[in-house]
Amino acid sequence: MxxxxxxxxxxxxxxxxxxxxxxxxxxxxxxxxxxxxxxxxxxxxxxxxxxxxxxxxxxxxGNKVFPTVLRGAGAYDHYIPSIVRYIPAKEEFLTAYTPYQAELSQGILQSIFEYQTMVCELTGMDVSNASVYDGATAAAEAAAMCRDRKRRVTLISATTHPDVINIVRTYCYGTNDELRIVPAKDGKTDKEELRKMLEGGDVSGVYVQQPNFFGLFEDAGELGQIVHEAGSMFIMGCNPIALAIMKTPAECGADIAVGEGQPLGMPLSYGGPYLGFMATTAKYMRKLPGRIVGQTTDSRGERCFVLSLQAREQHIRREKASSNICSNEALCALTAGVYMATMGPDGMAQAASQSMSKAHYLAKELCKLKGVSLRFKGDFFHEFLTDIPKADEVLKALEDNGILGGLPVDGGIFWCATEKVPKAELDRAVSIVREVLA
Amino acid sequence: MKLIFEKSTQGRSCSILPPCDVEQIELKEGLARKTKPDLPQLSETDVSRHYTELCNRVHGVNNGFYPLGSCTMKYNPRIDEQMAALEGFTSIHPLAPDYSTKGCKAVLDTAEKCLCEITGMDGMTFQPAAGAHGEFTGVLLIKQYHASRNDTRRTKIIVPDSAHGTNPATAAMCGFEVVNIPSAPDGCVDLQALKGALGEDTAGLMLTNPNTLGIFDENILEITRMVHEVGGLCYYDGANLNAVMGVVRPGDMGFDCIHLNLHKTFATPHGGGGPGAGAVGCKAFLRAFLPGSAIKGHEGIQVRSFAGNFLVVVKAVTYILTLGKEGIPEAARNAVLNANYLMRRIQGTFEPAFDRICMHEFVLDLSRFKEETGVSALDVAKSLIDRGIHPPTMYFPLIVHEALMPEPTETESKETLDEAADIFRELYELARKDPDYMKSSPHNAQIGRPDEVQAARNPILRWKRT
Structure with missing residues (x-):
């Protein structure tokens, strides 16, 4: 033994x-x-x-590894630079606890401070925390940040990932608060319905995913305006790769920006460990849950870093804390930091733009096939939903050829492409689909 | 040292992606961001050296002794990392068809079977990503259970004042009123106080056993019986399971649901703050309330997307299979032996708060020492840093003043414990000879004591280009 x-x-x-x-x-x-x-x-x-x-x-x-993945829906198969796998595996980073003792933890504290800065750059927001469990729990924590005594209702768009909706609902069930779903129209958040649902003055926050669950870009700026006119707070759940090129939550007027950080260098791993990122404006800094690292000076007058603003947290505030979160996903935040540092602003933009370009190429080629069409018309990022005959057979044929096809969603297939898939492989996937449909 | 942004050079980059091989699409005007994010621009050498420099400024348990009480900083085996890095796990999409993910299911089934046996539970979920997240899930099981019986009177969760801060915070997040009950001086449940708090409005009790002072509550059967008698349920905070795994089971103590910290008890690394895994187990009558995934058609609660921190479970399974039925209780027994040995070796200088057999950790009470020397628990902690030891947990539990709580774990040798005890004893003497030296420690660390007040008053939470 x-x-x-x-x-x-x-x-x-x-x-x-x-x-x-x-x-x-x-x-x-x-x-x-x-x-x-x-x-x-x-x-x-x-x-x-x-x-x-x-x-x-x-x-x-006992698992089947698909060399090509054309499935996303919340977990994305981007290329992970080699160095991104090596650095978080260093034993010091790996085997340390939460950096309570700043004198022995400067490396971790500084890496988190740098990560917080990168998240602020990506989202345009003022303040980031050190991470939460995943994008969905970040959404739930953000919804809780918006509530006050009068405004208890949370709205979430129907175009949000179903797991995110369910997790926000679970957290609302915990605090006995109400969650209402804003209906979708043509694959996007229905603005008129949203306006009506805000009329009661009881809505604390509204959550919208960008790009949304169907891959489409929401008119986020306009949605933000509608939400603010009603005196509610606007939360955007963003894909961090898309953020390298798309309008930032700050530019859309968001009060809180959150998202699933997995695309920033974390492998698919059957669902985790992943990373919830979370950022807000200076105004709501002290409502942000979880660890936050701050800069200060030491007894020798040198710059150093500490866990800061701890008066918000459970070990001080107990039942009055803003959240019960203690452990987070620090090593994943480190991973994301290494990924962003390695890719740089241009590499990140390339990953985003190539993913989008390949998804558009795949969509164009698939839609040339008989019976295949896009279900929704709007601008999309790197995911799209097709109506397609014989969906089960199509996916089976792709799987037999080492390709994990799109996710079956509402009778159609929901595809995703990233920069990782070469054109030749996209062509091969399309020809396999063509054969099934012939 | 410099920040990564201060090492950036305009126009420098790593060579990672090929040119785009399809027609490149650009975002429309209204959808694109105005300016690029100001991320660092570095060569791969820059990146590698920066993070190597950072990692040289970190003390992990694989670097040296890390007796951080209530955190179970045991050695993290490398084989666990190697198994979790297998491509057969890392490249599996969480929404891949079931026939292609049988290996992941085998891991989860093995973990569930072994951990249910170790804890005396009947079912388990691996969705919770950390201990506090597990508490949230577990208390929601209690909430759903009472709701399913239309028992709406149960609005209160009882938490002893010696509990981890996450316990009351969790109960509040689950919509319950928190009833704090005072503990007996040894941190054990005060049966009279419990009796006074129990009633038909009791939803449940949250408890750690061994408790946060490292003492096994010998009244545990009576405690859980009393809670059940009024219709409440008992929640076990598994933070301290390392003392008793394979020796006594929470299920046999009368608990209905539990969480485990796989990143403490089952040797998975803590990564500087996470990822952890807070598996939640329950008795059969609560199984129907365990979480699932909406995207897979589940209608009940869900606390995290997909299957949780799956790779952490792979590491824990590797550890459990390595130790097996012999090694699990052996680890617990030696964790307890090491704690008692260290406590007795230190005794005579710093005094334990309770002069009795402890479990996996013990609390030193430095209040008299501070009165005599002016040197605080914090000063001793910072002095330990100079001697290469990560300080024990400080000022917790709250019911002991000037507390230091060491938890050596079973993976430290007698030699390490002897050395550590000698260092504690030396510091005890030093405080009498040169208290000022200790009050200004650490002297050999990479930084001096940080100014935390300044950090809170004038928050600088990100770097900005000047």
Whole structure:
């Protein structure tokens, strides 16, 4: 069996003796006898590293890896530069705890400060926190930031990722607050309905995803205006790759910008670890949940970094805290920082623009096939929904050829392309679809 | 050291992507951002050296002793990292068809089976991404349960005053009124106080056992019985499971639902603040309330997209398979042995708050020491940094003043504990000889003590080009 206990059997006996005990059972004298586990656990026996390596590797081999992924819907297969995999694997970054002791944690604190700056640059907002669990919980935390005594209702557009809607609903269920869904029209948020739903004056915040769940660009600036006219706060959930080129939440008048940071250098990984980013204006800085790193000086007068504004947090405020969040996704924030530093402003813009260009090429080629058409007319980023005959057969044929096709959504197929897929592979995918439809 | 932005040179870049091989589409005028984000422009050498410089300014558990109480900073095995980096896991899309993700399902099933057995639970979810997120999920199970029985009177969650701050914050996020009950002096539940707080408005009790002072509450069966008797449920905060895994099970203590910190007890690294994984387990009668995914047709609660921090679960499974049924309780027993040994080796100088057998951690009470020398728990903590030891948790739990709480874990050797104890004893002497030196420590760290007041008063939370 494997063990990571360094003390030898003789040393353990010596230590027991030193504390005046004869055996290990005596360490647990406070545990009532009737619940003391007097049997072995019903789990497998321990194994050597080599055996475990074989066993877990064989589980990994039980998955089918698709070399080409044309599926997104909240998790995106972008190219990850080699250095982005290596740096977060450094043992110092990997095995440290939350940087409570600034004197031993400057590397982590500075990396978070740099990440916060990059998120502010990407979103145009003033202040970023050190991360939350994922884009969906960031949306839920943002909705909570908007509430005050009078305004308790949250609105969320129907064009939002279904998981995000469900998670915001769950958090609302927690605090006994109401969530209402703003209906969609032609794949985008229905502005007239939104206006009506804001009339009661009870809406605290409105959440809109950009680009939305169907890949379409919302008229975010106009939506922001409608929301603000009603005295509510405007939350935008943004794709961070798109942010390299698209109008920023700040330019759209957003009060809070959040999003799923996974596209910034994190592999798909069956759903996680991912990264929730979260930024706001200076006005709402002290309502932001989670860790925030701030700059200060040390006793020698040098610049240094600390966890700051902690009066918001659960370990100080307990039941009055702005959130219960403690651990976040620091290593993923580091990963995102390394990704953005490696790609730079131009590389990020290339990743965004190539993803969009390839999605448009794929859409154009697919729509040349008989019976295939775009369901919605609007401008889209790197995802689009097609109406297509024989959707199941199409996807099966693609999978048999090593391509994970789009996601089946509402009877159609919801496709995604990134910079990672070469034109030749897009052409191959289209020809496979052509054969099925022929 | 310089910030990454201060190392940027206009026009410098890494060579990552090829030219676009399809017709390049540009965003329409009204959709495009006005100016590019001011991200750093660097060569790959710049990036590599910058982060190497940063990592040289971090102390991880794989660098040295890290006895941070209530955080279980045990060694993080490299094999766990290697398994989580397998392409067969990392390249799996969370919405890939089920037939293609059997390996991921096998990992989750193995984790659920083993962890249910270790905790005495019947079902488990891996959606929660951290301990506090697990608490949120677990207390929502309690909320749903009462709601499903139309039992709307239950508006209160009881939390001892020795609890982690996340407990009351969680109860508030779940819409409950928090009833704080005073603990007995040893942090154990004061049965009279509990009795006074219980009633038909009790939704549940949140408890850590061993408690936050590192003491196993011997009245635990009576406590959970009392809560059940009035119709409430019992929630187990698994932060301290490392002391008892394989020795006694929360399910057998009478708890109905629990969370585990896979990043503490099951050796997955904490990454400087996360990602963690806060698996939530429950008894069979609560299983129907566990979360699922909306995109996969689930209608109940959901706390995170997709399957949670899956790769963290891969690491925990690798660890559990390595230790197995023999190694899990052995780890717990040695964690407790190490804590007791360290406590006794220090005793005679810094005194434990309670002179009795502790579990995986213990609390030192420095209030008398401070009165005598003027040197505070904070000063001792900062002095430990000069000796290469990460300080223990400070000023927690709140019910002990001038508290230092070391948790050595089972992965430290007797030699490391002996050295650490000698350092504690030296500092005890030093405080009498040269208190000012300790009050101005650390002296050998990369920075001196930071001015936290200035950071809060004049918040600088991002770099700006000057």
């Amino acid at each position: 494997g063990s990571y206990i360094p003390s030898t059997a003789a040393q353990r006996q010596e230590m027991l003796k030193a504390i005046g005990l004869e055996d290990f059972r005596q360490l647990y004298k406070d545990v009532p006898g009737e619940m003391y586990l007097d049997r072995e656990l019903d789990i497998p026996s321990g194994k050597s590293e080599l055996e475990v390596c074989r066993e877990v590797s064989s589980m990994a081999a």
